Amino acid sequence: MEKNKNFILGIYDDEDILLSAIKKVRQSGVKIQEVYSPFPVHGIDEALGYKRTRLPIAAFMFGMLGCTLALTMQIWMSGADWPMIIGGKDFVSLPPFVPVTFELTVLLSALGMVATFMIVSDLKPYKKPRLMDIRITDDKHVMAIDLANNELEKEDIKKIVKETSAEEINDKNF
């Protein structure tokens, strides 16, 4: 990503025009680097051909880890390491362990998934974003086309983007 320096940006103002533009641009054989939006646009991942994220799997795995850790901890602490007689109750019985097990399952699942999300999306404090256009976080959708990834000439790509009723077509050089 860092090597890519020269982009053509198609700027859109309406999410439906953007979706049909993505379709038209891809049909013309132009590769889109990425689309940037101020809010989540439904159907954009299918339009761009993105595979579904596997974050739910991460959440499930972390949840299983939390569940296992919680049960192991409780059984070991109150059953093996230092059993205490409390009202003559069993040292190890599952019903009283349910609340703590449930809470730790949820906790690890949530924290693990969010941490995974941060890592795969490269979100971290003090990271300087590579903003294509300052208006992305306000009200404009930006379709970024990397010139290095496309064999077509710059002017041809611009023509294709123009036909998709983009509001503006800009060059962006990093």
Added chain:
Amino acid sequence: MAIPLDEVVVKEEKQNLEYVSVIREPLVTGGKTVHDVTEDICRQVEGKPTLSWMLAMAMSLGTLGIGAYCVFMLLWEGIGVWGLNKTVGWAWDITNFVWWVGIGHAGTLISAILLLFRQKWRMSINRAAEAMTIFAVICAAMFPGLHMGRIWMAFWVLPLPNTFGSLWVNFNSPLLWDVFAISTYFTVSLVFWYIGLIPDFASIRDRAKNKISQVVYGALSFGWDGAAKTWMRYESVALILAGLATPLVLSVHTIVSFDFATSVIPGWHTTIFPPYFVAGAIFSGFAMVLTLMIITRKTFKLEDYITIGHIELMNIVIIITGSIVGIAYITEFFIAWYSGVEAEQYAFLNRMTGPYWWAYWTMMTCNVISPQLFWFRKIRTNIAATFILSIVVNIGMWFERFVIIVTSLHRDYLPSSWAMFYPTIYDVGVYVFTFGLFGTAFLLFTKFFPVINMAEVKSIIKTSSRKAS
């Protein structure tokens, strides 16, 4: 890797057909555009604090200061400064704890359960409601901590290796379950809230004029650039967090109710406590959201985002949960009579006619009768009436916990140990402290954070905003 383009065409055409019904009330009024959303919400973050904000802040800090003195005295002298006695060992402290935790239920309910039910009206209230949740849970957690007397030993509630021969915590105790439930709830709510804030912090960062804002919001926004791939993952994360937070929010007050329900005290020993407490928590939480949102929308001129429609929907939730709470009160009474257990029957009759009858009837009036007024459309769409009733509900919910805790304890098994509970200035003062803390935190939030989730509201502008005619 890539999905074939034909499929894309079909799917997209389907999507174009899905539009919100034209007969629905718009969620955003005033013909707002996407850019207007950014302008309207960022305004109070970027501008100078208003006079009313500064006055409110001064009041909160004053309250915090008075309360801090009481907290200091409590820590210095020990919990003997409270009005607790041998018979009534839990009173204001645990009442306040349960009350604050209950209030802390609305935020995550709005953002998680309403997300799963695809209720789009949640979008303009979820940010502030979640903030309220987080601050309320902090206030709640103070009470069990202070009740320990030696708050610096509070870490003893955690299963940590120690020098007492690895003496571990008691996993059979509902008080320990509370530790796990509340800390998990706090952490997950905080993470959920923060994930939602990241794109909005990026909006503020990109508009920031001065260096400090650029640096601070730059750090807070985690380098957000609005890429479609990140948005896709973000939505997936939000959906799963909602799925996790939904049982979590229900579990928290269930476990709080176990503090009472697993005991053998007449009046506490009730199997309906978990659903009854959860309904009560949602009831009081929504009331607090209404109290706060009515002030916020007025102060920051957000009437186009938090509309009468939003207030009406929240009032409907209040009727439903208030009615569940009312039915629970009646069921408790019926079961106490039907069980034939004399101690149980006495506990309930004593609630109604004993020395704390006034607390009981305050609770009944505020929680069972007052929300029924919302059946009238005129009342539930009236802002002044809603504001007053939202406060009445929270007074009632405080008395509910007081009635449950104190009336069940004050007449022990032995009539010789019967006693009354009289709060001291320190009981009141520590409660006042949490109000100061909550107010200060909420005011800081409204000044420095976007009070409405801009990115989510922007996503419904096209379908749910009435165009200016």
